[in-house]
Amino acid sequence: MGCTFTGIKLYFRKMNSHLLTNAHIVTPTENFTGSVEIEDGIITAVIKDTYYNDGIDMKGQWLIPGCIDIHTDYLEKELYPRASAAFPLPFALHFMDARAAACGITTVFSAISFSDNEEKNRTLPEAMALSRQIDKVRHNMLVRHFLHARIDPNSNGILDYLEPMKQLESLYLVVYNDHIPGERQFTMQQQIDMRSKAFGITPEEALRKLEKQIERTKNINNREPIYQAFKDKYIIGSHDDTTIEHVEEGKAYGATLSEMPTTLAAARKAKELGLWVCLGAPNYYRGGSHCGNLSCVDAIEENIVDILCSDYHFPTMLASVVRMIENGISPSRAVNMVSLNAAKLLNFDAETGSIEVGKKADLVVFDSKNSFASVSYVFVDGVCKYLADYVHGVKPLQAERTAEWDVMSSGL
Numbered sequence: 001m002g003c004t005f006t007g008i009k010l011y012f013r014k015m016n017s018h019l020l021t022n023a024h025i026v027t028p029t030e031n032f033t034g035s036v037e038i039e040d041g042i043i044t045a046v047i048k049d050t051y052y053n054d055g056i057d058m059k060g061q062w063l064i065p066g067c068i069d070i071h072t073d074y075l076e077k078e079l080y081p082r083a084s085a086a087f088p089l090p091f092a093l094h095f096m097d098a099r100a101a102a103c104g105i106t107t108v109f110s111a112i113s114f115s116d117n118e119e120k121n122r123t124l125p126e127a128m129a130l131s132r133q134i135d136k137v138r139h140n141m142l143v144r145h146f147l148h149a150r151i152d153p154n155s156n157g158i159l160d161y162l163e164p165m166k167q168l169e170s171l172y173l174v175v176y177n178d179h180i181p182g183e184r185q186f187t188m189q190q191q192i193d194m195r196s197k198a199f200g201i202t203p204e205e206a207l208r209k210l211e212k213q214i215e216r217t218k219n220i221n222n223r224e225p226i227y228q229a230f231k232d233k234y235i236i237g238s239h240d241d242t243t244i245e246h247v248e249e250g251k252a253y254g255a256t257l258s259e260m261p262t263t264l265a266a267a268r269k270a271k272e273l274g275l276w277v278c279l280g281a282p283n284y285y286r287g288g289s290h291c292g293n294l295s296c297v298d299a300i301e302e303n304i305v306d307i308l309c310s311d312y313h314f315p316t317m318l319a320s321v322v323r324m325i326e327n328g329i330s331p332s333r334a335v336n337m338v339s340l341n342a343a344k345l346l347n348f349d350a351e352t353g354s355i356e357v358g359k360k361a362d363l364v365v366f367d368s369k370n371s372f373a374s375v376s377y378v379f380v381d382g383v384c385k386y387l388a389d390y391v392h393g394v395k396p397l398q399a400e401r402t403a404e405w406d407v408m409s410s411g412l
Contacts, residue, residue, distance in 0.1 A: 017044075018382065021055030023063035023365065028340055028354045031331040036063060038361040041382035046355060058365055059391050061376060064335045065354050066106025066362035067317045068342035070173060070278060071148055071259060071309040074099070075110045075130070089133050097141040101386040103314040104364040104375045107144040107342075107352070109173055110134060114161060115152035124157050128164060135169045142385040143378075144362075146170050150177035150239060153222045162229040172346065174230045175237040175259055176223060176250060227253040235346060237278075241266040247273060257345060260311070262293035264302075271304045276345045280311030281320040281338070300329070306341045318366060318373035326371060367391050 021035040025046065035052055037045035078092035100108050112130050113122045131147055138145040147170045151158055165171060230236060237257030238250025247258055247269040258270035259278045270277050283289050283296035299305045310317050317338050324334035336354075343353025352360045361382035366373040367390055376394050378386035387394065 019052055019055035020058055020063060020363075020365070021050075021052045022060060023058035024060060025355060026062065026064045026331045026335045027356065028336060029332055033060070036355060036361075036363070038363075038379070038382045041361055043355060043357055043359050043361050046357060056395060058376075059394075061365050061367050061391060062331075062373075063355070063363060063365050064104075064321070065339040065352070066143075066364050066378065066380065067104050067338045068107040068346070068348070068353060069100070069105045069310045069314070069317060069338075070109045070257075070307060070342050070345070071111050071175075071280075071311060072108060072314065073111050073312045074310065074314055075112075077312070089130065090137070093133065093137060093141070097143060097145070099314055101142040101378050102375060102388070103310075104318045104366060104373060104378060105143060105310070105314060106362040106364070106378065106380050107146070107348075109146045109148035111148045111150050111175075113150045113152070113177065114158055114165070115150070115177070116155055116157055124155075124161055128161060131165070131168050131171065138170050143380055146172045148173040148175065150175050151226055152177055153226055154178055154220045155222070156220060158222055159225060162225065166229065166233075171234065173235045173237065173257075174226070175239045175257070176226065176253065176255070177239040223249070223253045230254075241270065244269045247275070251275065259309075260293075262289075264294055264299065267294060267299055267304045268302075276306045276341070277304055278307040278309055278342075279305050281308040281316035282311055282313045284308060284320045285316040285323055300324075306337065307345065308337045309342075315372065318364070318375070319371065322368040322373050323371055325368075 017037065017039045019035060019037050023034065023036065025032055025034050025036060027046065032048050034046065034048040035050055035055055036043060037047070075092060075096050078087065078096045079089065080086055096110075097108075112127050114124055114127045115122055116124060131149075134145055134147060147168060149165060149171055151174060153176050227236070231254050235256060236254040237259045238246065238255040239259045241247045241250060241258050241261040242263055244265055247261070247266050250258065251273050256275055257278060258266065258275045260280060261267040261270060261277065267277055277299070279294070279296040279299060284300065287297055288295045296305060296308070308317060308320055321334045321338055324337075325331050340349060340353040343349040352362050355363070361379050363377070363379040364375060365377040366375045368374075374388075374390035375386065376388055376390055377384060
């Protein structure tokens with residue numbers, strides 16, 4: 001698209017187009033300084049070692065695909081910032097969406113817990129209400145929103161919700177999430193200690209409550225009906241796999257994802273069986289699990305982690321990319337863990353997840369200082385959804401450009 005006259009390139013700039021120049025671009029296999037052209041929401045050119053005077057100068061900042069967050073509990077934090085302080089759902093969704101954009105996340109899977117656990121403000125009716133509200137507003141938000149259903153297979157009540165869940169437009173990812181005390185993420189002693197502290201009861205009282213919960217759930221396993229309901233159209237995963245048997249069970253019931261395995265043995269088995277392995281970005285950024293489980297740092301060193309998710313803290317997705325690069329991991333590998341690999345798991349990779357010609361312009365521009373990321377621009381479908389001047393001179397983008405001939409110098 002253009003003619004060359006003695007080293008000067010003449011381009012005809014179309015309507016609804018942007019040219020981002022002087023950016024440190026990360027593709028699936030390499031990184032370099034260059035420019036990216038966007039037309040009608042699609043990446044039309046990725047150009048190495050070329051600066052365009054008429055482009056929007058990224059001032060050497062990183063330019064990467066938008067983060068794809070396959071699991072976040074952040075909505076709960078907006079709804080219930082304190083256990084006894086609830087906020088309206090539309091209010092919570094609005095500010096969750098804004099925070100995701102500010103953290104460079106262009107696709108969010110809100111983890112909605114389909115379980116009966118009123119101690120954590122989780123009930124099946126509330127899960128459906130949350131999900132339907134996300135369905136209602138998801139197309140009028142800054143970033144892309146989907147549902148990640150954390151289904152408790154140890155609850156009889158869930159069977160009544162499987163068909164209504166299949167009617168949810170935004171539901172795409174379904175994960176088995178057991179809640180039998182002492183079986184997975186937390187040991188029985190950890191459960192006793194946490195409940196004693198949270199509810200101001202004695203360890204003996206906490207144990208009795210846990211024993212009652214075990215008695216109610218130990219003989220209930222609804223994986224088969226859950227699998228049959230969702231096997232044809234949804235991505236299935238298994239949460240908090242702790243033993244090899246947990247991984248094998250998830251695989252037997254259609255899981256292609258092992259999410260937050262708590263032990264090295266479980267993570268290794270998941271990779272052996274061909275499952276995608278996802279760990280939390282906070283785990284990597286903090287240098288270990290907050291509850292003493294598998295260290296993401298150790299798992300990445302062993303090359304058994306494919307995907308990082310925000311889990312409970314949006315900023316750590318990009319911050320982990322920054323820290324991985326500081327720790328000697330290639331920019332492409334680091335960025336793929338928060339973008340392309342998730343897109344591949346979800347079968348989104350033909351359209352998004354990387355900076356390649358023909359893909360959606362879901363892009364993030366950021367500067368990295370003090371081991372975290374300061375986001376300057378976020379694009380979704382080529383539309384600038386977030387803009388902040390952390391680097392002096394960041395300029396707003398025109399929503400549309402008039403057709404014009406642009407003279408741009410090359411080779412700088």
